[in-house]
Amino acid sequence: MPGEFALIDRIRARARSRVDVLLGIGDDAAILRVPAGHDLVVTSDTLVSGVHFPAQTAPTDIGWKALAVNLSDLAAMAATPAWCTLALTLPDADADADWVDAFLDGFLELAERHDVALVGGDTTRGPLSITVTAHGFVPEGQALRRDGAHAGDEVWVTGSIGDAAGALAQWRARGPSSAKLRHRLDRPTPRIAVGLALRGIATAGIDLSDGLAADLGHVLAASSVGARIDLGRLPTSRTLADHFEQAQRWPLQLSGGDDYELCFTAPASAAFAIEQALAACDVTGTVVGQLVAEPGLRFTTPEGEDYVPAAAGFQHFQGVH
Ligand SMILES: [Mg+2]
Structure with missing residues (x-):
């Protein structure tokens, strides 16, 4: 060779x-x-x-x-x-x-x-x-792990989620496509500065590679807690909203992957410090829900109804060539 x-x-x-x-x-x-x-x-x-x-x-x-x-x-x-x-x-x-x-x-x-x-x-x-x-x-000892979250902590997500899955959905449909969404799929931005800024502030963290439902689920399992997520608070880009109706967006945001945003938890008392830290990184952050003692991950619509994602976990491009 x-x-x-x-x-x-x-x-x-x-x-x-x-x-x-x-x-x-x-x-x-x-x-x-x-x-x-x-x-x-x-x-x-x-x-x-x-x-x-x-x-x-x-x-x-x-x-x-x-x-x-x-x-x-x-x-x-x-x-x-x-x-x-x-x-x-x-x-x-x-x-x-x-x-x-x-x-x-x-x-x-x-x-x-x-x-x-x-x-x-x-x-x-x-x-x-x-x-x-x-x-x-x-x-030493300052890594942000999955197992440090506590009931009562808030659940944060950086940036916006669903764009990469939106690009994949458009690609599969072979119809109109957005270059902005495709850029999120092909050129994800690792949130290095945010991770560093969260040292000593966040209680647990994970990156969103497989979708919020699956990835947050890993944190919940490792920390032995549950969570309630408010779908009305999911951070959504203007581009995703322009291309997908709300009912189409939720599956992309919960079960799609490849966004590579960070999801992390912290007590409500840390909210101001987190906002300051994220602003210094020029990255937005959104509280999307709260951890609860009861195990399980529950999603609530803006109308207060329970919502069950169609499939937890990103299936990548399996079977699509
Ligand atoms: Mg990861």
């Missing part, structure tokens, strides 16, 4: 380093130095063509998203991103130099934005898939 070494050289030539990378791409393994007094936070995600993105997605967008979904996990842990590795499985390593260059355009643009060094990885031949592992730090 002679193309593999050429590909690695291609990647190494473009990867920037950091002072805490003692040895980067080129040896059997990287050597990295974690700052004293910090915990190392590690996450890994795989994107498979036709499952996690439509096969015809631009390689630049795939590169961006492959890193973004990992940085979003670090944001959800309140970690500062530092390093990443990249494992690429490509259908034909010899023919894919142009693809890799375009992929790296998106990947490295986001990496540079957050001062993340690409320190190693692997290339293999096979059906297109991308695995990224990202590493970050938090001061």
Whole structure:
């Protein structure tokens, strides 16, 4: 597989380093130095063509998203991103130099934005898939976990939700589509600054990769609490509202995925501090409901009726090629 070494050289030539990378791409393994007094936070995600993105997605967008979904996990842990590795499985390593260059355009643009060094990885031949592992730090004991929420805490969501699922719904319908919604699907913004600002304020957090119902459900399970969410308060972009009626929006916002906003919990007494912190990050935040002692996740319409989402959890692009 002679193309593999050429590909690695291609990647190494473009990867920037950091002072805490003692040895980067080129040896059997990287050597990295974690700052004293910090915990190392590690996450890994795989994107498979036709499952996690439509096969015809631009390689630049795939590169961006492959890193973004990992940085979003670090944001959800309140970690500062530092390093990443990249494992690429490509259908034909010899023919894919142009693809890799375009992929790296998106990947490295986001990496540079957050001062993340690409320190190693692997290339293999096979059906297109991308695995990224990202590493970050938090001061000892300050990671934002899923299991710290308490009954009575408020449930917050950053930005707006449902846009990415709206883009996917339009793509599947093969009808009119919105470039703004599609941008949310292809180029998610990991909420790194928000995660850092929530250290010591939020009690629990998660990023919205699989939809509010499924992801908040993980927090509830880990924290042994329940929640009541007010559908009338779900943060909704103007674009989503322009393209989808309210009854269509709720399933997108609750069961759709790929928004990569943060969902977190905090006592009501922290609301002012949170608003200040979010404003400093230039990100909006909305209280969408409250945690209760009784287990379970319940949604209430503006009319006060119970609402049951059609399906909890994002099904990605499974079966759609
Ligand atoms: Mg996550």
